[in-house]
Amino acid sequence: MAPKVLVSDKLSETAVQIFRDRGVEVDYLPDLGKDKEKLLEVIGQYDGLAIRSATKVTEKILAAATNLKVIGRAGIGVDNVDIPAASKKGVIVMNTPFGNSVTTAEHAIAMMFAVARQLPEASASTHEGKWEKNRFMGVELFNKTLGVIGAGNIGGIVCDRALGLKMKVIAYDPFLSDERAHKMGVMKVELDELLAKADFITLHVPMTEKTKNILSRENLAKTKNGVRIINCARGGLIDEEALVDALKSGHVAGAALDVFANEPATESPLFNMPNVVVTPHLGASTTEAQENVALQVAEQMSDYLLTGAVQNALNMPSVTAEEAAVMGPWVKLAGHLGDFVGQMTDEPIQAINILYDGLVTEMNLQALNCAAIAGIMKAANPDVNMVSAPVIARERGVQIATTTQEKSGVFDGYMKLTVVTETRERSVAGTVFSDGKPRFIQIKGINIDAEVGQHMLYTTNRDVPGIIGTLGGTLGKHGVNIANFTLGRTAVGQDAIAVLYLDAPLPQVVVDELKATGLFLQVKPLEFDAA
Template identity: 80%
Template sequence: MAPKVLVSDKLSETAVQIFRDRGIDVDFEPNLGKDKDALIAKIGEYDGLAIRSATKVTEKVLEAATNLKVVARAGIGVDNVDIPEASKKGVIVMNTPFGNMITTAEHAIAMMFAVARQIPEASASTHAGKWEKSKFMGVELTNKTLGVIGAGNIGGIVCDRALGLKMKVIAYDPFLSEERADKMGVTKVELDELLTRADFITLHVPFTDQTKNILSRENLSKTKKGVRIINCARGGLVDEEALADLIKEGHVAGAAFDVFAKEPATENPLFGLPNVVCTPHLGASTTEAQENVALQVAEQMSDYLLTGAVTNSLNMPSVTAEEAKVMGPWIKLAEHLGAFVGQMTDEPIEAINILYDGSAAELNLEALNCAGVAGIMQASNPDVNMVSAPVIAEERGIKISRTTQHKQGVFDGYIKLTVKTPSRERSIAGTVFSDGKPRFIQIKGITIDAEIGQHMLYTTNKDVPGIIGTLGQTLGENGVNIANFTLGRASAGGDAIALLYVDGVVAPEVLQKLEATGLFQSVKPLEFEVA
């Protein structure tokens, strides 16, 4: 029987025809996704669901989707899909991360022109029969300094277009190497320098705990007088109320926003202010982009349903169906190794090497490499997946290499991940035990045997008495239960580490208490996605 796909949002007829041409039984109901109850009543008969943003794939929808194998989003954002629940149900979630990069970058450039020349207000005035030529005095972009926060896929395109406009481009991106910045023709700077130098500031980063309100009231106050702010990335990156105040005070000359902290944005502190250009999240809204992502999603879903091949998945590695059963635990291990290093590293990564020993060297190393790199990159960008991670790493000038060797040591096979930054190298190794559970077996060259949990605490210190007692007492007094406690040392009295698996997030004040003891060189909370 042919696989059956439901298209519940507006996709192009060309994309729908791709399903038919490849032997997929497809139902095209572009308005069904807006009716949650109707979707729940119908979803049980389908193997695949193709959506845009209108369809909400909730826990209840997934519960009713008894035959569903794959959900594919035509676009990058998957906020409308409950990915953890989909994973529990064994449903693969795909997106199309690269289909609208150019369109979004072009919108940012267009918004920059619009705010520089006050085009929307001048147009409205002229339409009203006025001729207020002297009222709308703009500024040129040529020779102005553009500050780009986030120089990844879309930000990189904006940099390229801005250089073509003869702007001076400076970029803040912790993961942008000096070598990559030189190739792009931009100057890599720290955030404070960007704020004080830029005539225009444009944001191109995902919304994370690190980037939330990256342009806070404090940071906005550091900006150059007369700066103009453009945000076509994500709502919540800018303190909109603070920005509105600075516009009213005359410190900020204008702003152009396509995204807002609360959407749909029917009211906002920026609305109605002079020289503020607002659009309703149009970054990906071009005919070309919508067609590209629709065609991509049809091809990806067809490939998976007909051959088992997985592309651009957010919750499963890009491996064949035959490999998935064997590879699963090792891919999870590679992700954990990467996540550890990614959370420990706060400076640009220049190189990543992944060593595969023994039985691990006989697996699908491309998929394992992607998993390890994705684990690293997800520490700063949760939108990264196994497919996009190597591309993003390459764009940032990160050199990725892998090494294989015959069995050495006590384990049948293991993986060792090493990253190089301008100041140091950091490495971690792990293996998969016979029970299928990944374990950390070496950190900083120190042998350990650590179970991996969702919430962990990592400390470094000298091998002196009192470490175990201090950790146990401090965590216990603050209601943090220890599930597993692993210690390791290089030598008696030398460098030592502790890795604790705890039952909840360790609060900042508890970390401060541990640091205040003077026993620890570093205290770092870590988070891992575990099944």
């Protein structure tokens, strides 16, 4: 029997035809996604669900989706899909992360032109029959300095287009290597230098705890007088109240915003301000982009339903169904190893080296590599998946090397992940025990046996008396229960580490108290995906 797909949002007829041409039965009901009760009633009939943003795939919908195998989102955002619930149900969630990159980059360039020449206000004035030629005095882009915050896929395209306009381009991106920056023709700088030098600043980073209000009141004050700011990435990257004040004072000469902290933004103090250009989140809204992502999602879903091939999955590596059963725990381990070094590393990464030992060398190493790299990159980009992670790493000039070796030591197989930055190397090794649970077996060259949990604490110190008591006493005082406690050291009185698996997230007050003792060289709370 042919697999059956429901398209519950508006998708192009060409995309719908791809399903039919590939031998997939398809029901095109573009308004069904807005009718939750009707969707709940019929979803059990389908193997696949193709959506845009209108359909909300909730836990309740997934519970009724008794035959559903794959959800395909035409576009990058999957806020309308309960991914943990889908994973628990065994449903793959795919997106199309690169289908609208050019469109979004072009919108940023268009917004830069608009704010440089005050085009919307000049157009409105002329439509009113005025001829205010002297009122709208713009600035050239030629020879101006563009500061690009986030030089990944979309930011990289913006850099390329800006260089074509003969602008000087500087970029801030923690994952951008010197080699990659040189190849792109841009100058890599720290954030403070970018703020001080840029005539125009454009944002192209995801919304994370690290990037929230990256243009804060404090950072806006560091910018060049007369700077113009463009944001076509995510709302919340700019402190909007601080931006209003900077515009009123004249320190910021203009702003062009496609995104807002709260959307839909039907009111904002930024609206109707002089030389503030605003659009309703149009970054991906071109005919070509919408067609591209629709065609891509139809191809990806058809491939999976007909052959088992997985592309751009957010909750599963690119492996066959046969491999998945064997590799599942190792894929999880690879992600945990990457997540560990990703959370521990703040410098630009130059290289990622992955060593496979023993039985693991016979598995799909490309998928394991993808899982490890995705874990590393997730700290800076939560939207990353196992398919896009290697692409993002390559864009940033990160060198990736894989080594295999025959069984050595006491384990039937293990993985060791090493990240190289300009100043140091950081490594962690792990294995999967017979219970199927990942374990950390070595950190910083120190042998341990640490079970991986959702909430963890990692500390480093000199091997001196009192460490266990201090950790246990401080956590106990604040009601944080320890599920597992692992210690390791290089030698008596030398370097030592502790890895604690906790029942709850670690409050900042505990971190501060531990640091204040002076016993620890490092106190780092860690968070991992739930099992």
